[in-house]
Amino acid sequence: MLENIYKFAAETGFANITFKEGIMILVACFLFYLAIKKKYEPLLLLPISFGLLLANLPLTGLMHNELFAKGQVDIIEIVQKGGLLDFLYLGVKLGIYPPLIFIGVGAMTDFGPLIANPKSLLLGAASQFGIYFTFIGALFLGFTLKEAGATGIIGGADGPTAIFLASKLAPHLLGPIAVAAYSYMALVPIIQPPIMKALTTKEERTVKMEQLRSVSKLEKILFPIVVSIFVILLIPASAALIGSLMLGNLMRESGVVDRLVNTIQNSLTNIVTILLGLTVGATANAESFLSLSTIKIIVLGLLAFAVGTVAGVLFGKLMYKLSGGKVNPLIGAAGVSAVPMAARVVQKVGREENPNNFLLMHAMGPNVAGVIGSAVAAGTLLSLLG
Amino acid sequence: MLENIYKFAAETGFANITFKEGIMILVACFLFYLAIKKKYEPLLLLPISFGLLLANLPLTGLMHNELFAKGQVDIIEIVQKGGLLDFLYLGVKLGIYPPLIFIGVGAMTDFGPLIANPKSLLLGAASQFGIYFTFIGALFLGFTLKEAGATGIIGGADGPTAIFLASKLAPHLLGPIAVAAYSYMALVPIIQPPIMKALTTKEERTVKMEQLRSVSKLEKILFPIVVSIFVILLIPASAALIGSLMLGNLMRESGVVDRLVNTIQNSLTNIVTILLGLTVGATANAESFLSLSTIKIIVLGLLAFAVGTVAGVLFGKLMYKLSGGKVNPLIGAAGVSAVPMAARVVQKVGREENPNNFLLMHAMGPNVAGVIGSAVAAGTLLSLLG
Amino acid sequence: MLENIYKFAAETGFANITFKEGIMILVACFLFYLAIKKKYEPLLLLPISFGLLLANLPLTGLMHNELFAKGQVDIIEIVQKGGLLDFLYLGVKLGIYPPLIFIGVGAMTDFGPLIANPKSLLLGAASQFGIYFTFIGALFLGFTLKEAGATGIIGGADGPTAIFLASKLAPHLLGPIAVAAYSYMALVPIIQPPIMKALTTKEERTVKMEQLRSVSKLEKILFPIVVSIFVILLIPASAALIGSLMLGNLMRESGVVDRLVNTIQNSLTNIVTILLGLTVGATANAESFLSLSTIKIIVLGLLAFAVGTVAGVLFGKLMYKLSGGKVNPLIGAAGVSAVPMAARVVQKVGREENPNNFLLMHAMGPNVAGVIGSAVAAGTLLSLLG
Amino acid sequence: MNILINGLQVTVIGIGVVFLVLFVLSLILELFKVLFYKEEKLKIKENINVDQQIKTSVSQKSQVQEVAAISAVMATLIKDDECIVNIRRVK
């Protein structure tokens, strides 16, 4: 009897918890604080934190990162030995959840401001420079090519894209990359304004831009079709992300499948978001998370956002020059994506100079262009490194 | 460096697209036109078209039809080599999506008009003649028995049933069969009226039918239970379709699980519809779609709808005779199913003769009977040919 | 030709149905009656009954219990030979559905009354005595340890917990255990009042309790975090249930992810409920269901509810004594969980003595404590017997 | 040729089964009428009921159908000389 009690006690988490796991529980609590109190992208960060918590309580059998450590997914072993979070994690590992969420993103995005101002696309392109700068930086810090690619994509400022690429290139870094990506997205209002102000003159920041032209329904319908065909033909590896994004957008703009669009925007996106967050968080086990890599990723991620902003604003200044002062360079900062946070930051910084200047719609162009830009960058990295 | 750029360029879709794939992209665009501009069953046709587009952009790795070409599903290989659409396609291949949609159809269908007028069932039976006529026609055109069965089911005028059977009997024809089935369902208002008018006299078309009796809640609850037991006992192979349809209907009529019914009618049906359409479209690769078979299927599909309508109307005329002129033979045309389009066509043609004649409810009987009829026919074909 | 017709007839269910299967169809109809007419937990019992019906119509190929009879799940064989219900049943077999539903339960539960009155937890603990009493009883009736554990958990009065544990410990008894658990939960208003009245004096039943203190948002947020960490550290095997429950509750109380909470409470819970019910019912094949075991389970299940109620009320009387008459012992009966039915029963019995006595909120404390209690008990049993 | 003979057999059995199933179901429904339906309900009540039937019947699909159904009901009502119909969008 006592023997049995002793045996039971020996199999509790209290008897088996490691120091590192204890730290991870505190990390989870800190992330809860950021998600709930600070409202840092809580839709993702709250499930991520809870997944991280569950994965670091010992002996639960919910998640076995080692089952996914091989090159290929061994479905037989996973089914036989896996736990709840292993099964749900298959949706990340097989690259299913991020495209499903991208269908939702597409169904919620209006590309009208981009169609009205095509030059926005160049700002969206320029901001992707942050990805590659970070990529090189990661190589310098000793990451492998794949790890560096997965780290660089944080600069895409786009959660599902980052998770998609990281799960393909460096699944062992998925946890810290996702946490960094979402945290910095939430920190955009703090990271960007000083950079934007430092790089621009008061004159530049007060530029009022011409009203955008109206965009017809036909254009909005053709846009996702044309983008899908052209981009996927050029970078086949971007098909899952670009295809999903444009499928969602086509359904939205077609106006003939509203009941599907409604479900996509709500039930589907929400369900997948929970499963994605929970399982991405669960990949962050103590051993891999509490390592030098994580600190590097946190530093590099901040760099990625900063450099992306710098590149966007500088390109904006170039367009300011070339257009004879018609383009407000601030809108370049929105090119990092982080939709719609970055566009709102542009609006806010613009109004600080001139309360009557409304840059939001002008910033939405580069903002949504940044989503396409980072999906293209992810596809390219996947194709070159995958 | 240049070598790498060249290598990258050599791996783009532009460098690898075949002529047939180019044609398929145009086919996808034409289907977009039908779905969006012409509103041909857009809920299914839009996802189908997008799936077809994605599957025909080269080198994306989203869909590998060859993985499903073996007799049995090799889950290990699919998990290891598959892409996004392969994984989602498992829901079609394993016969999961169509029954789930049928739960939704059951939850949205009121069998009241059928219960009130049991003879409707015979009209629903007669219309299935189109299936078998087409089946024989397909054999004449050189199809195998299984291919002919899958083609014939287009005459059932019921999308999920057609997809369910085709995915079991002739998965390589799934794309064209689904496209044909949904296109002709959308064309019912054009296909049926000339046939209906040609086969009936003005006198027959002006028959006003007796008002339907009221149907009690108890009858509506017993109906799905009795149908399930009887039909599945007679044709076990129809269990997935009939069982799902009646489960949805029982939940609807029971009145005690409204929150489930609401979710079924909306979230569940919509999510599955998107996944079903997208992956069914993705089976349509250039090689198999741009073949003589597709043209045969298109011709035979039209034949199936036409013959089904003819058979329904002729049986309607028989009932007109036997009932001493109490049955309007037009309602026979609704027996093909294509719910509720065909019933509305009957209503419209009826009112053209007599603006005060309202046949809608009378046509709903054969209309929903046609759903049961084609599920029974599908089960029988599956059992005899599968 | 005649030969083929004969062959077809020989393959119908009518030609193959066994006597026991016939009985099972009647059992299904009786369960329909309970679910629809008597409104016994119809959300689960209606899908369960339909699953039971489908699984007992012969030759449908929808469900193959033998595929799951091995120790481990053989995913290859299931994919190759399985039918619709086999595929959907994987969600039960792999322990996925019950935790998903528990996320929903967490998202719908307010632990406020429990936080306001911590002593409620002891009443929730006492009621779990029914589980262990039944466990011993089942051993006496010849069940194995695992079977006895699965049977005992009926006393937890919590459907998902019972299904979760039974599917792990004794999947062959899953059908009768689920039916018993949900039926007795529906019968709580009949089972409990006589016991409650027999064990208490009129004086005890008329005790008015002090109003509960208010509970701050911070406490409600900390509660699920603290419970997760503490309980899972002590009983790692309870992680799936407790973790899910507390994840749902944390999302609910955080107030920052309302759109996720809304989807969880509705779409997600409803979809999983249907799939869970349908497939749990489908495990009840004639051979296993129509056996002495089922009768034993029905008897033991009733015992479990009764003993749980007795233990709760007796512990309530103890608290009545110790508190100097401040605690109404009736609220102990709510400790069995069966949320919120048991709490309503307490309210009703209380008002029978004194129409101005409102015990509902006081009973909600033990009621939700019972959910935690039985999840803890299930985890312990899983850890000791699994 | 063999395949065509097979095909014809399938056709005969298939059509036979479809008619058998739906015919037996129609008999069962005739039985329903005998067992569960009582004539004595008032005419007006039935009217309302038909109205109800149409509404639920069409809940399935889009506005076009709704318009058809509503006009059908309205016409019925007008014919029956009942006035003051209050039309609202059915959800």
Add this chain to the structure above:
Amino acid sequence: MNILINGLQVTVIGIGVVFLVLFVLSLILELFKVLFYKEEKLKIKENINVDQQIKTSVSQKSQVQEVAAISAVMATLIKDDECIVNIRRVK
């Protein structure tokens, strides 16, 4: 016999663990009260709060419960001599 002894051991450990867990949780909640609860809130405010608690508490299930809860609240309010309660359906 062996199985029964095993069973009794499981029972003892099981009940022990359940009580241990829920007892410790109750201590933690007592700690919550000490740490986070301040008495000085007004009586009326509490009343409203209880009302709130009941509403959210019952969001989970159907009308029957709602009715019970609403009547409970109403009775409380009436007892406290506060009048003019505006009752609306809680979604």
Add this chain to the structure above:
Amino acid sequence: MNILINGLQVTVIGIGVVFLVLFVLSLILELFKVLFYKEEKLKIKENINVDQQIKTSVSQKSQVQEVAAISAVMATLIKDDECIVNIRRVK
């Protein structure tokens, strides 16, 4: 060192491809303008349209953004001397 050279190559190709893709897309959109956009629409109509754009554009996220967008639109409208704006919550 080799890895860095590889990395630089990836970077050059990567940035090149991103700019190529988005630049070509911008040309396509310029073509859209030529093909589908007609200037002659009235100023007022455009205003309304922009309003519409903003509304749909922000449907994606929470209230904060909405407030920003609404104030932007309002300011635009006020600047254009059009009054009487009826503000309702956009769903």
